[in-house]
Amino acid sequence: MARAERTLPDVALTRRTLDRHAERRGDPDLTPRLLADPATRVVHLCGDRVPVESGGDGVVRVVTRPPVASDAEHLVVYLGEHEGAQYVGVVEDGPDATDEVEPDPGTATLREVGAHVDDLGAALFAATLALANWHRVHGFCPRCGSPTRPVQAGWVRRCQADGSEHYPRTDAAVIMAVVDDEDRLLLARGRGFRTRGMSVLAGFVEPGETLAGAVAREVAEEVGVEVDDVRYLGDQPWPFPSSLMVGFTAHARGTDLRLQEDEIAAARWFTREELAAAVADGSVAVPGRVSIARRIVEHWYGGPIEAPEVTSMR
Missing domain, CATH: 3.90.79.10 (Nucleoside Triphosphate Pyrophosphohydrolase)
Known part of the structure; x- marks a missing residue:
């Protein structure tokens, strides 16, 4: 299998902007510490939508915010660092897909804005959404059927009965x-x-x-x-x-x-x-x-x- 003479330029969602710092995920105090720090930037995913804003240049940006107390009630995943700022994703279940609910203004899905979102926003959105999708369907151990819980800053689920660890697919x-x-x-x-x-x-x-x-x-x-x-x-x-x-x-x-x-x-x-x-x-x-x-x-x-x-x- 060879490489084509000319590969694809500027494919959406592919620019590497985040240092994911996988070595930090094993610290059990990482996400509590970040949620207590007002300098932390939160990507709030509700269902499959995040807050966004459009600039005059036509580029869409993911809107982040400082942590709030209720963030700890939801799934929190450590996304990484960019230019000295620490980023986490907070995942909140949205309305059921069968519900006819008008989406919150100022929010968008990745399909809607992915072609226009800036590099940092694309990395934050794609990682948060992919992890959220995995967590939503892996609440139980495939070995014994017992409940699993998030560990490793949201990058692993551990069975509460047999201790087995399960990783994002x-x-x-x-x-x-x-x-x-x-x-x-x-x-x-x-x-x-x-x-x-x-x-x-x-x-x-x-x-x-x-x-x-x-x-x-x-x-x-x-x-x-x-x-x-x-x-x-x-x-x-x-x-x-x-x-x-x-x-x-x-x-x-x-x-x-x-x-x-x-x-x-x-x-x-x-x-x-x-x-x-x-x-x-x-x-x-x-x-x-x-x-x-x-x-x-x-x-x-x-x-x-x-x-x-x-x-x-x-």
Whole structure:
């Protein structure tokens, strides 16, 4: 597996700005001490939303605040340090997903603002959301079923019965631009997509599988095409709920499509002119700018694609 001649520039959510200071997490007094310090900066996640503000430069910033007494009643995770300031995430359960509740003004989801948030805000938001998603579904020990509790400043859960420790999971997924001999790009519409939404193919890496092997398997399974010349493009954390998207290009050895009926609703090959025309007339919606999928499509296209912004293909 080779690196592409030109990798993806400026993928959202990928800039390293925080020093996570993993060595500090073992201090049991770390989060209580930080919550008692008014200099600490708190990222308050309620459900999947945090407070944000937009500047005149078009950049969105995550709004942080000093700790308050009620923070200790919620899950607290140590995020790290930036320019001498210490950051923690405070996770509060939001309204149930089935509740029809108007979101608080001045807050946003990562899907809504991820393409425009500044580097520090992206790092804070993505880490807090990914950890929150993990904690919400790992309240019980997978070994014995007993309750677990957060330790290590929110980066580990420990079983209260057998003492076993459980760590945040990251699910690796491949996402790929499949290109044929005529330099056409393959786009597909998943069964759960919006009517007009189309994107590059993607799928999770299976146990005992290489990344390149996952690319070849997923393309063959979903559209019946064999590929070779798999090349790495870039990667992106994707905390929806806990993925790492690893991007590739791959060369199609054929163009006949056999769709996996329970996964793929439609698929077709596009020239650049055909894709531009389809986006312009509204017959195709491409992924939003926050996603590596959009960057992969634009990498093949040769530049930005002017299209209405979407926050989700579903």
